[in-house]
Amino acid sequence: MRKKLLSTVGAAAIAVSLAACSAGASDAPDAGAEASDGLTLAEVQESGELVVGTEGTYRPFSYHEGGSGALTGYDIEVVTAVAEKLGVEVTFEETQWDAIFAGLQSGRFDIIANQVSINDEREAAYTMSDPYTVSPGVLIVADSNTEIASFDDLSGFSSAQSLTSNWYEVAVGYGATVEAVEGWAQAAELLTQGRVDATVNDELTFLDFEKTEGDTGLKIVDETDDASLNAFALPKGSDDLAAAINEALAELRADGTLAAISESYFGSDVSE
Structure with a gap:
């Protein structure tokens, strides 16, 4: 049975690790949180679904058209295309940014697709995929x-x-x-x-x-x-699943899918 687990700043010389532009609490793991042993591709494929945590209120990346329409957005289309490459359905769990990493830790969903920027803290706490958005x-x-x-x-x-x-x-x-x-x-x-x-x-x-x-x-x-290099966040130790996601992203980049999704939202390719 699958176990779901979960710039530079001038003279001050402060190191900046760019992050998603959303409000919320720290995304560092809770001290009392159970350690994750990660997820594998086999577990996800056996379940038949990839459960994705996302805000649903972060236009143009994850939002409802007209406020109440179907969930859509750049991140939604990219992760849906990735799930198709993995041979599974995608299921979205919407949550506020300040609870999204806790949801990943607790097993509410398998990955986060919500413009999560790669930084040292997150790479230490989670398994990060290759970036699928690049933006200053x-x-x-x-x-x-x-x-x-x-x-x-x-x-x-x-x-x-x-x-x-x-x-x-x-x-x-x-x-x-x-x-x-x-x-x-x-x-x-x-x-x-x-x-x-x-x-x-x-x-x-x-x-x-x-x-x-x-x-x-x-x-x-x-x-x-x-x-900012933005990627999917997975439970720490999900190296096998991350490798499969990275392979899917590479295929989607090579066949022009990521560029096409980017063009539809931004008028240019923001995936690399």
Whole structure:
């Protein structure tokens, strides 16, 4: 029976490991959590399904069209294509970001597909797949803002950030005063209302926002030197399953599937 288990920041020289642009608690394993012995491809194939944890509220990566339609998004299409390569059905379990890693640990789902950025902490705690999204972080301000033209100008200004996102680390590293928000939508709202001076977020999130909303009154003024590499997170020790997922991603990249999915959401290939 299958066991489901679960930039660079200027003169301060703070090492930045880029993360998903979502709010929530720390994704480090709970001290009392049972250690995972991982999952294998054989276990997943025997069960006939890949259970995927995702937010369902993180456009354009994982969301419901119109708010109540079918679950869709870049991550949803990519992981569905991966599951097809593995020969199994995909089942989605929607949860808030602050509970998503606990869900992986407890066995509620097998992997997380939610723009999880690869960093040292996560690589130590989980098995990470190869990246399927590559994107820099960007500094966003109002069109009318003439005081902030780069990250070096952030010191002393306010920036709307999710406290557990590493975009928060970027903003703090450059001396910004952080206004805590739950995610991109709230950050954009505060920025357009003039209640904060800036926000740091994923470039793709902003590009989708522009594509959806049209004239947003916001602009990108700078970007991080390092790109965020986003991947699937699996229980630690799931090397066999991760290898199969990586093989599937390689095939999807080679046959143009990842590029096609990327083009449909972003107008360019963001998978490499």
